[in-house]
Amino acid sequence: MTHEVFNQVPPLAGHDVSDEAVLLDGLEREGAGWAEAEVRELGRLAGTERAQEWGRLANEHPPVLRTHDRYGHRIDEVEFHPAWHELMNVAVTHGLHGSPWADPRPGAHVARAAKFYTWRVDAGHGCPISMTYAAVPALRRSPELAAQYEPLLARREYDYGLRAPLTKNALLAGMSMTEKQGGSDVRANTTEATPQPDGTYRLVGHKWFTSAPMCDVFLTLAQAPGGLTCFMVPRVLPDGELNPMRLMRLKDKLGNRSNASSEVEYANAVAWRVGDEGRGVPTIIEMVNMTRLDCVIGAAAGMRHGVTAAAHHAAHRKAFGAYLIDQPLMRNVLADLAIESEAATITMLRLAGATDRSVRGDDTETAFKRLGLAVSKYWITKRWPAHAAEALECLGGNGYVEESGMPRLFRESPLNSIWEGSGNVAVLDVLRGMVKDPQTVEALFGEVERAAGADARLDAATREVKGSLADLATIEVRARRVVERLALTLQGSLLVRYGHPAVADAFCATRLGGDWGSAFGTLPGGLDLAPIIERATPKLG
Template structure:
C-alpha cells in the first residue's frame, strides 16, 4: 500500500452517479401516454426533436441562466436613458430553441390539425423542466394571440410576427424583426387581482393612439417587444398594447424603476415600471379591457398547470434516480418498503396532474367547435390551476427529502425547482381567485356545471370509491349555503374527482384503483408515503420510470 493510499480520506462510495441526459419526450412514458390519450392522430416529429434538445443542452442552459441573473441597465455611460435588461447567453439560447420549435406559436400555426394545443402543451412541459423562467415570455406571447386579434387599428405585422415569428432579441422596432415577444402588466400597487382599482390612465391622441400615464407594480419580462396592459379611459377599464420601441426607432416612455428580487424564476426578469406618456394602442373596445384579457388569462392558466406538472415530473425523475442507486441498511433505497411507498405516492400524484393537464388542453383544442368542451375548459382550467399549482411545493419538498442533504444544495436542480414551485399558485390569480372563478362559472354559465358533471359521469361504474365520491360531490355543489366559504374544499374535491376520472377512463387500473382508494376514500395521510400497505408499489413506480433507449 502506497503512502497516499494509506492516508487517502476521500474515497467516494455509495453515491449515485449524476443523472444521464435523456430525451424528455421519447424516454418519458408518462408524458407519452397522457399526450397520446388526449390527442388525435400521429404525434409530430418536433416532439422527439425538442425532447432531445431539452433533455440535453437546454438542461445546462437552464442552470446557467438561473445562476447568472438578469442585470438592469437604466442609463448608458453618457447618462442617456436605456431601460435595458441584459441576460446571460444561456437565456437567449433557451428562448431561441423554444421559439424555433414552436413553444410560443405551435397552437396557432397548426390550429386546424386537431391536437395543436396538446402538442404545444407537451412542448412547454419539456421546456419547463429545463428552465421555468423563460416560460413566462413564451406563455404570454402564446396567449396574446386571441387578444391581438381584437386590435382593429393595430398594424397587421404584430399578429403575423406572433404566429409565424422566430426569436429576435435585437433592440429595433417590431416591424423590422423576425419575430416578437409579448409581456404583460396588469398589477398595480393598490389593486392586485382587483384590476378595476387600477389608476393608470389612457388619454386618446389625434392619430388614434393613446398616451398612457401611471405605473405597474409587476411588469413581467420587460425586454419583450410589447406589453399588454390595462388602463382607465372615459369608457372604463381598457386593454392596450405598448410597444417597447416605436416605429420611428425611439424608446417608448416605459421607465423601469427596478427589477423584482424574487424567490425563484431567476432566469427571467420581472420589474416595476412607470408610464410617462407611453404610446399605447387600444385592443378591443374602451371599457372592455377585462373581457379581452380573460381570453389571454385562460390560456396562461393552462400554462400554469403545464408548468407545475412539469416541475413535479422532473422532481420525480431526480428522486427516483437517487433512490435507485443509493443504499442504506443493506438495500437500495428504492427496495426499502417505506421508500417504495413514498415514490409510488409521488408517481401517483404526478401522473394524475399530467392526466388532468392534458385533458384540459384537449378541451381547449376542441372549444372552438364544441360548446360542451368550451364550457368544460372554462371551469376545469380554474379547478386544475388551483389544485395542481397548490400541490407543487409540497411535492418538490418530498422529492428533495428523498435525496437527503444533497437535495438542499445548489449543485443539483431540486433547490431551483423548489424556489420555482410556489410561483404558479400565485401568478394569474392566487388560490382564492381560482375558487371564486369556479363559483362564478357555475353561476353565470350553467353549461359549465353540466359539462363538468358530464365528464365525471363518463367514469361512473368503474370504481366504488369513485362512485360514492361523485355522489357526495354532487350534494356539495347543490348545497348553496356558505358555498363561498367552502369553495376551496369544493374545488379541491372536484379536482380529485376529475383526476380520478381520467385514470379510470383510460384504463389505468393500478393507478386508478390506488388513487381512488387513497385520495377519495380517505385511506391516505396528510403527507406523501401514506398509501395503504396492499397497494402494488412496484407496478405504480414502473409507470413513471424514465426508459432510456439503448
Template sequence: MTPFRPQSHLPTHEVTNQPEPLTDYNLFDSDLAFAETVKRWGCADTVRRVRAYGAALGRDEILAAGDLANRETPELVAFDRFGRRLDEVRFHPSYHRLMSLGMEHGQHSIAWTAEAHGHLSHCALEYLMHQVEAGVCCPLSMTYAGLPALKANPALYETWAPKLLSRSYDPACRPVADKVGATMGMAMTEKQGGSDVRANATRATHVKGETYELVGHKWFCSAPMSDAFLTLAYTDAGLTCFFVPRWTEARERNRLFIQRLKDKLGNKANASSEIEYHGAEAIRVGAEGRGIQTIIQMVHHTRVDTTVGAASLMRAALVQALHFTAQRSAFQKRLIDQPLMQAVLADLALETEAAMLLAFRIAQAFDAAEAGNAQEKAFSRIGVAIAKYWLNKRVVGVVHEAMEAHGGSGFVEDGPMARLYREAPLNGIWEGAGNVICLDVLRALDKDAEAKDALVEQLKAACGHDRRLDAQVDRVIALASNRAGLEANARRLVEETALVLQADLMMRHAPAAMADAFLASRLDEENWGHAFGTLPPGLDLRAIVERAQPVL
C-alpha cells in the same frame, strides 16, 4: 476511466454509493405515461414534434444552460453611460440559448399554426421545457396567450401576428419592423389592487384614432424585454385594454420606464419588473370599458400553462428522486427497494401521473374548443381554473418529498432540487392566486350556465364505474348545493371536483394498479394519511414505481 470523468479515488477516501448524473436523455421517450398521453390525444405530427423537443432539451449542454440561466440572473440597464434612458434587461447567453430553442420548436406558436392538436402540442412542449428551465416559459407563454386577445384589433393583429408567430428568436431592442421575430408580455396589476384590477389607477388619454397616452405604474410586468405588452388603463368609459409597443410609430423608444427588477424567490432566469408609463404610446385593443373582457383571453390561455407547469415540476422532481434512490444504497439495500421509500415514491408517482392527465385533459378541451365544440369550450373555461388551483396546491408537497428523498444532498444548490423547490409555488400565485381562482369557479357556476352544464356532464360521465368515485361525485354535489356557505367552502369544492376529474382520468387511462391505488387513497380519507407515503396496504407499489421510472 475516461479523462472526462471526475476523480473518485481521493487521497483520504474513495467516492462510492453516489449516483451518476442524469444527463443526455430524451425527456419524452423516458416518460412512459406522458408519451402514452401525447400519442393517445395527439397525432403522428404531434408525437414527432414533441419527441424531437424532448431529445433537444435532454442534451447535457441544454440541461446545463437551464442551471446557468438561473445562476447568472438578469441585470437591469436603465441608462447608458451618458445618462440617457435605455430601460433594457441584460441576460446571460444561456437564457438566450433556451429562448432560441423554444421558439425554434414553436413552443409559443404551434397552438396557432398546427393543422390539428395545436394546444396539446403547445402544452406538451411547455411540459418538457418547464422541467429544464421554467423562466423562459413566461415570455413564451405570454406570446402564445396574447395572440387571441390581439384579435380584438384586427389591424394590429395583421401587423404583429407574423412576428409573434415567427420561429426566429430576435432579442435585439429595436422597432418590430426591423426584427425577424417578436415576443409579448403583460402588465396588469398595480400596488393598490393586485388581482383586483378594477382598483387600477393608470389613466389613458386619447390622442387620435386608436392611439392613446398612458400615465401610471404597474407593480408586476413580466418579461420586460418583450417587444410589446398588453395592459389595462382607465378611460372615461372604464377599464380598457391597450397594446404598448417598446418602440413608437416614430421609431423612438416608448416612454415605458423600468423602475427595478423583482428579487423573486424563484424563477430567477426570468426578469419580472415594476414599470411606469410616462405618457407611453398605446393602441386600444377592443372597446373602451371592456378591458377585462378583452384581456381575459390572454389570462385564460396563460392559465393552462400555469396548470401544465405544475404537472411538469412534479415530473421533474419525481424523476430526480427516482434516479437518486435507484443508485443509492442504505442498510445493504437500494433506497428504491426499501418499503418505506417505495411507499413515498409510489405516492408521488400517483400524484404526478394524475396531475399530468388532468393538465392534458384541459389542453384537449382547448383544442376541441378551437375546433368549434361548444361544450368543450365551456368546460375549458371552468376546467382550467379547477386544474390550476388543485395542481398548484399539490406541487409544493411533491417537490419537497422528492427533495427529502435525496437527504442532505437535495438541500444544496449544487443539484436541481433547490431550484425546483423555489419554483414550485410560482404557478399557484401567477395568473390568479388560490382564492381568486376559487372565486372564479364559483362565478362560473353561478353566472355561466354553459360552463356549469359542461362540468356537470363531466361529473355524470365519471359515475357508474366505481362506488368510491360515485361517492365522491355525491360529495361534490352536496358541497355545491350548500349555497349559504359556498364561498367559505370554495376551496373544498374545487378540491373535491378536481379529484373526481383526476380519478376518472386515472380509471380510463392509467394501469389498473395505479388507478386502484389513486382511488383507494385520494377518495377514502380513512385509507390515506396526511403526508405522502401513507398509502393503504395491499397496493402494488413496485409496479407503480416502475411505471414512473425514467426509461433511459
C-alpha cells in the same frame, strides 16, 4: 488516501425527458399523435447535460437592469446571460410560443402543451414563451392589430433586441396588469389612458409586476374615458424611438430568477387600444385563460421533474444494505409522488385538448374548459410545493444542496399558484363561473361521469361533491374544499378511463377513498406499487 467517492448517484442525463407513457398516450388520445417525433426530439435535448447546464447558468447569473448608458441616456435595457438566449432560442424554434396559431391541424394546442411540458430545464424563460402564446386570442379583439402582429408572434424565430416591432422578423409579447394598490383586483387600477387625434392613446401610471420586460409588445390595462380598457404597448415606436415605458427596478424574487420581473412607469407611453373601451377585463381574460393553462402545465412538469429525480436517486443510492428503491417506505413515497404526477399530467393534457377544440368552435368543450381549467389551476398548482418538498427530501442532504437542482425546483413550486390569481382568486373564479353559466357545471360533471360505474369510490366522491353544491349559504367559506373535490373527481375520472390500472386504483383508494395520510408516502397496503414506480424511473440512454 482518505477521499474515495462511492455510493453516489450518477448524473441524471442522457435520457429522453418525454419518454413517459402518460404523456405519449395522452398526446395520441387528444389528437396530436402526429407530433410525437417533435416532442421526442425536444425530450432528448432536454435530457442532455448541455441543456441542463443552460438552466443552471441562467439562474446562477440572473438578469441585470441597465436604466442608462454611460453617457446618461435612458436605455431601459435588461442584460441576460447567454444561457438565457440559448433556452429562448430552443423554445421559440420549437414553436412553444405560438405555433398553434399558425397550424391548422387539430391537436396543435395539445402538441404545444406537450412540448411546453417536456422542455422543463428552466421555468423562468417559460414566462415570455407563455405570455406570447396567450396574447394572440386577446389581440384578435382588434382584427387590424392581429393582422399585423399575429404572424410575427407565431413565427419560429428568436429575434432578440429592441427595434420597432414591425421591422423585426419575429416578436415576443408580455402582459402588464397589476398595480401597487390592486394586485389581482385590476379594476382598482389607476393608470390613465388619454385618447389622441391619431387614434392612439397616451398612458400615464405605474405597473407593479411586469415580467419579461424585454418583450417587444405588452398587453396592459388602463382607465380610458369609457372605463378599464386593454391596450397594446410597444417597447419601441414605429420611428425607432423608445416608448417611454420606464423600467424602475427588477424584483428580487424567491425563485424564477432567470426571468426578469420589473416595475414599470408609463410616462405618456404610446398605446393602441385592443377591443372596446370599458371592456378591458373581458379582453385580457382571453390571455389570462391561456396563461392559466400554462400554470397547470408548468406545475405538472415540475412534479414530473421532482419524481423523476427522486426515483433516479433511489435507484442508484444504497442505505442500510439495500438500494433505496427496494425499501418499502421509500417505495411508498415514490409511488405516491408518481401518482400525483400522473394525475396532474393526464389532466393537463385533457385541458389542452379542450383548449384545442374550444378554439375550433366546440361549445361543449368550451363549457368544460371554463370550470375544468379553473379547478385544476387551483388544485394542481397547490399540490406542487408539497410534492417538490417531498421529492427533495428523497435525496436527503444531497437534495438540500444547490448543485442537485432540487432547491431551484422547490423555489419555483409556489409561483404557479400565485401567477394569474392566487388560490382564493382561483376558487372565487370557479364560484363565479358556476353562477354565471350553469352549463359549465353540467359540462364538468358530464366529463366526470363518463367513468360512472367503473369505480365505486369515484362514484361516491362524485355524489358527495354534487351534494356539497346545494348549500349556497355557506359555499364561499367552504369553497376551497369544494373546488378541491371537484379537481380530484375530475382527475379520478380521467385516470380510471385512461390511466394505468395500478395508478387509477391507488389514486381512488387514497384521494377519493380517504385511506391516506397528510404526507406523501402514506399509501395503504395491498396496492400494486411496482408498475407505478417503474413508470416514474427514468431510462438512461
